[in-house]
Amino acid sequence: MAIRAVLIRPSNKTGSAYLTKWGFLPAPLGLLALAGEILRINNSNVKIIDMEGDNLSLDQAIDLAVEYRPDLVGITLHATAAHNNAGYLAREIKKRLPSTILVAGGHHATFLPYEVLRSGFDISVLGEGDETIYDISNAIVNGTSMLKIPGIVVRDGDKFVRTAPRKLIHDLDSLPMPPLELLDASKYTFKVFGKNEKVMCLETSRGCPYGCDFCSVTPTWGNTWRNKSNGRILMEMERAKEAGYDWIFFTDDIFIVEPNVKHRESLFNSILERGLETKWIVQMRADVTARHPDLIQKAARAGMTISFLGVESGSPEVLKKMHKGEFTPQSVEAVKILSSNDIIVLIGLMIGAPYERIRDALTTVKFSRELARAGADAVQFSIYTPLPGTRIFNEALKDSSLFTLDWDRYDVLTPVMKTRVGPVFDQILQFYASYSFYIYKFIRGKIKGIILTKKKGILIETGTKFIMKMMPEYLKDIKNFPRFLFRTYDMYKEAVKNGFISQKDQDEISGDSGKIIYDLENGRNPYFLIKKES
Numbered sequence: 001m002a003i004r005a006v007l008i009r010p011s012n013k014t015g016s017a018y019l020t021k022w023g024f025l026p027a028p029l030g031l032l033a034l035a036g037e038i039l040r041i042n043n044s045n046v047k048i049i050d051m052e053g054d055n056l057s058l059d060q061a062i063d064l065a066v067e068y069r070p071d072l073v074g075i076t077l078h079a080t081a082a083h084n085n086a087g088y089l090a091r092e093i094k095k096r097l098p099s100t101i102l103v104a105g106g107h108h109a110t111f112l113p114y115e116v117l118r119s120g121f122d123i124s125v126l127g128e129g130d131e132t133i134y135d136i137s138n139a140i141v142n143g144t145s146m147l148k149i150p151g152i153v154v155r156d157g158d159k160f161v162r163t164a165p166r167k168l169i170h171d172l173d174s175l176p177m178p179p180l181e182l183l184d185a186s187k188y189t190f191k192v193f194g195k196n197e198k199v200m201c202l203e204t205s206r207g208c209p210y211g212c213d214f215c216s217v218t219p220t221w222g223n224t225w226r227n228k229s230n231g232r233i234l235m236e237m238e239r240a241k242e243a244g245y246d247w248i249f250f251t252d253d254i255f256i257v258e259p260n261v262k263h264r265e266s267l268f269n270s271i272l273e274r275g276l277e278t279k280w281i282v283q284m285r286a287d288v289t290a291r292h293p294d295l296i297q298k299a300a301r302a303g304m305t306i307s308f309l310g311v312e313s314g315s316p317e318v319l320k321k322m323h324k325g326e327f328t329p330q331s332v333e334a335v336k337i338l339s340s341n342d343i344i345v346l347i348g349l350m351i352g353a354p355y356e357r358i359r360d361a362l363t364t365v366k367f368s369r370e371l372a373r374a375g376a377d378a379v380q381f382s383i384y385t386p387l388p389g390t391r392i393f394n395e396a397l398k399d400s401s402l403f404t405l406d407w408d409r410y411d412v413l414t415p416v417m418k419t420r421v422g423p424v425f426d427q428i429l430q431f432y433a434s435y436s437f438y439i440y441k442f443i444r445g446k447i448k449g450i451i452l453t454k455k456k457g458i459l460i461e462t463g464t465k466f467i468m469k470m471m472p473e474y475l476k477d478i479k480n481f482p483r484f485l486f487r488t489y490d491m492y493k494e495a496v497k498n499g500f501i502s503q504k505d506q507d508e509i510s511g512d513s514g515k516i517i518y519d520l521e522n523g524r525n526p527y528f529l530i531k532k533e534s
Contacts, residue, residue, distance in 0.1 A: 039179060048182050
């Protein structure tokens with residue numbers, strides 16, 4: 001017996017800003033991982049539908065899925081803002097294929113499973129979906145009950161049943177290799193650095209041992225950091241290169257954590273010994289980066305080309321309340337170290353934390369310019385957004401701070417909660433901060449006549465040409481900004497007038513979002529599970 005499955009990455013209502021602004025669309029590793037599990041069942045077939053990669057409308061994606069006549073359709077809610085589109089896909093596919101099982105996975109499905117099921121799905125997967133999707137596929141093939149599968153919420157007649165929690169996967173090397181042949185590499189572009197540049201996502205570890213209040217990573221992965229062996233990482237990198245990918249985006253939430261420094265150094269040494277030339281994108285902590293300049297130097301030689309630093313704020317008081325565990329001087333030092341090693345530095349900052357004052361926000365804007373002087377090349381100013389599963393989401397519900405549960409707005413670029421500054425002013429500050437950073441860098445570069453190193457200079461020059469070509473699109477954003485601002489004003493004003501989220505919705509959603517999703521194995525849930533090299 002075999003199974004036919006369709007796996008879908010839906011688009012958000014507003015689309016991906018990374019794709020529209022930078023031409024950046026990495027291959028969907030999550031769907032590849034699930035496909036690898038399903039293909040373990042003999043003679044099974046899997047089709048991946050990527051709405052962004054294939055530039056599909058909702059109805060086109062539905063037609064393609066139905067045409068395949070699948071037994072199972074899995075849809076990743078990789079972002080909360082994908083909820084509404086994912087629900088529409090599920091309902092319409094179910095109308096045309098009533099016997100097909102509709103499965104939701106990802107962060108949003110993990111923490112709001114009952115809402116996801118009410119939107120049209122049959123099963124919501126909690127946390128890691130690798131082993132779970134294999135069990136679901138086996139149950140479909142064998143006609144056995146889904147109620148015995150751990151780690152899901154399943155529709156059972158007119159009721160929803162939450163099954164026993166699933167254990168974390170400790171041995172990540174045991175997972176199937178991503179079946180890269182299911183994707184067309186030419187769709188996964190990085191146009192800001194070249195028309196034909198292609199990007200594959202890979203993971204070397206899962207989890208994060210830190211506890212930032214805004215982050216959904218820690219509850220999603222069970223507050224445990226686990227890694228793959230270097231042999232497995234190298235094998236995946238080599239396969240990606242053979243498949244035609246120029247860049248590797250390591251999706252690890254933190255690429256280097258303190259206990260794995262030696263492990264990473266060994267990986268970099270192996271890459272250099274093999275002559276495995278690829279360019280990587282990584283996400284790093286500023287404090288770890290600042291403490292290990294020699295390791296960063298070796299990483300740059302091995303292929304680290306872009307590093308994203310989640311700095312978040314320039315205000316020490318805000319950083320403390322975020323539980324970030326970092327200080328602004330560390331961020332400046334980290335930027336200097338990365339930039340001096342020819343690495344392009346992308347900074348993540350936030351506006352709109354509920355405890356942030358106007359002076360804190362302005363301090364962050366000012367600090368972004370200090371980071372620019374230290375060598376930061378780009379900035380992403382986000383709106384502080386309470387995502388399901390985070391402490392701040394549950395607190396915002398309890399405090400009646402959320403003024404909308406329209407999940408389309410949970411794109412970390414649009415205000416959804418009341419703050420000390422006010423959501424409208426937060427949106428104005430975020431817009432001003434983003435554009436003023438680049439204007440500052442442009443003017444400073446012209447005045448100072450800054451000369452970049454060869455490698456970084458070529459990438460920056462290519463990126464600048466792309467940005468100039470895209471300028472009409474950026475000007476459209478400026479033109480449309482007042483409309484988005486008035487939309488926020490109207491929604492907030494309506495919520496103030498008629499009341500915020502109802503008590504019933506608050507109780508139901510907070511009950512879902514706050515649950516522990518893993519079997520902690522008799523309470524043992526260590527921060528670090530480091531795989532030793534054989």
